[in-house]
Amino acid sequence: MQLSKYNITSKIKDSDDWFVVNALSGHADVLDQKTWEQLNSGEENPEFIENGYLVDPAQEKRLFREKYLKFLDDRENDEVQIFFVTNYSCNFDCSYCYQAGYEALPVALSEEVTDSFFDYIQNEFSGRRKYITLFGGEPFLNAPRHKENIGYIIQMAAENNLEIAAVTNGYHLEEYIPILKKGIIREIQVTLDGTSKIHDQRRYLKGGDPTFDRIVQGVDLLLENHIPVNLRMVVDRQNIGNLPDLAQFAIDKGWTASPLFKTQLGRNYELHECQANQQKLYSRLELYQDLYHLLKEFPHISEFHKPAFSVSKFLFEQGEMPAPLFDACTGTKTEWAFDFTGNVYACTATVGKNGESLGTFYPEVRKNTEAVEEWQERDILSIPKCQNCNLSLICGGGCASMAKNYNGSLNSHDCRPVTELLELGIGHYFEE
Ligand code: SF4
Ligand code: SF4
Known part of the structure; x- marks a missing residue:
């Protein structure tokens, strides 16, 4: 057994308590100092195992795969x-x-x-x-x-x-x-x-x-x-x-x-x-x-x-974690942008920008298949920095357009301050 790759833990803002959030297992808890220390030391507490904070790595890999396929399936609908x-x-x-x-x-x-x-x-x-x-x-x-x-x-x-x-x-x-x-x-x-x-x-x-x-x-x-x-x-x-x-x-x-x-x-x-x-x-x-x-x-x-404070508001209002986010960017998947000149783009961040057109719908239909594929293949499995990031299933790799602006490549990271937002959000929604 070892600590899950997807545990996010930190101290809650303006509080003596800590939190642990795990988007793969779908569990989250507020922990007192002592329990947090137990978790951190990898103590085999049955509750940690039940909530997916302490895992068998091979099993965790299988769960990841299963949830990834479900994510892709759900997105199709x-x-x-x-x-x-x-x-x-x-x-x-x-x-x-x-x-x-x-x-x-x-x-x-x-x-x-x-x-x-x-x-x-x-x-x-x-x-x-x-x-x-x-x-x-x-x-x-x-x-x-x-x-x-x-x-x-x-x-x-x-x-x-x-x-x-x-x-x-x-x-x-x-x-x-x-x-x-x-x-x-x-x-x-x-x-x-x-x-x-x-x-x-x-x-x-x-x-x-x-x-x-x-x-x-x-x-x-x-x-x-x-x-x-x-x-x-x-x-x-x-x-x-x-x-x-x-x-x-x-x-x-x-x-x-x-x-x-x-x-x-x-x-x-x-x-x-x-x-x-x-x-x-x-x-x-x-x-x-x-x-x-x-x-x-x-x-x-x-x-x-x-x-929202990342997933804090969702957790507070729904009483459960949202599904793991393998891809935060909706462009060319569940979002497209068209303009009156007849061009097709991935989303509102790229619409109308020189060099960002992915094809045309007028006066003729033309598709830049290669460029569309580059967009569609981007997710936390394809972005090198995201593959080993414990925040990945909440961050989802961020915005593709921002990533390209900052790193020069679409298939790169746009990091979100997930831990810090949870510190604030759990403090705001749960500590009161
Ligand atoms: S590129 Fe950024 S703005 Fe466009 S859909 Fe993706 S996340 Fe949203
Ligand atoms: S974009 Fe950054 S914070 Fe987000 S999953 Fe990738 S490496 Fe982690």
Whole structure:
């Protein structure tokens, strides 16, 4: 018997206790100092063996293989998220926008492109559950021709019985409500970066005009029309201090009481273009460290948003571990991105980037099979550094696009601070 390769143990933040988490066996425990010492010394306690913290290595290898095959099988049946970029242009000029580096293109969305898109996805993903997410640029622009095109996509999706989601800055929601009501809408993701003053310093129209009030009105309208809202706050050091106020604002509006309302925090980070001011950006861990303290000081934040802290929130809410994650990257597996120029990409991190196209669906269907295979073969078994990492079944190798940006190769690691996030998250969710 020996200690499992997949044990993650550490001290819980602001506590005398320790934790052990094992994503292969699917067990997790809070341990006092003495029990933790017993575990660490490999003492043959029947409970450690039963929970898979102490294992026969050959048996553990078999269990790994079994769960890996199940992971691949389950993924085959997962729903596919299909992003469709209707345009790269935007009516906003956000202070941190990574898409500022995209060039304006001389082509535009048309019914012909939309028809080819639907032909392609119905053929390529036939028999698979799927839904479409409209993405930009800003997909809900107010020009009449553009609105007609978006209306046509939503109508085609409804005819094909496909749900539509959209990622929008929320400025023209009022104009889009009648169009949205014709479709099967899964959710609309809208971004508010804080209460009015902070938001308007970051997310303004081209020309500088404020946007907060119209977006708030748009969120109200969505909820009134029974359309689910996913409110995103993009955070960095400059606006995180406003999270308690935005949370209170959403509570006072009655948004958080609606079952149609959920939230996410988006980390403002460098992926596409160099950010002028790197100091204001957060690493994943720094963001969660600040959230941990903010939640202690302003507990009402959790009415607005409950951070994941790796698998801590899942463990707390479900009372069990999630299935082992052999691959965190959904690109080309359960996620694809298409754009109005007819190109196909792995995901939203690569869409529209030079050299990242994996083929075309318009004007002709063309596939770069070799490049697609490179994406599809990437998981914790193929990434050298992940093969012996005890965090692998929670981290899943991270993001392929980030890995390529940092290490120059897709088939490389994008490490997640799993242990540190668990220290904070178990502290937050379980110690109280
Ligand atoms: S490359 Fe990164 S952003 Fe794209 S699907 Fe994979 S993990 Fe997500
Ligand atoms: S990406 Fe890094 S942390 Fe994640 S599994 Fe691989 S080696 Fe471990």
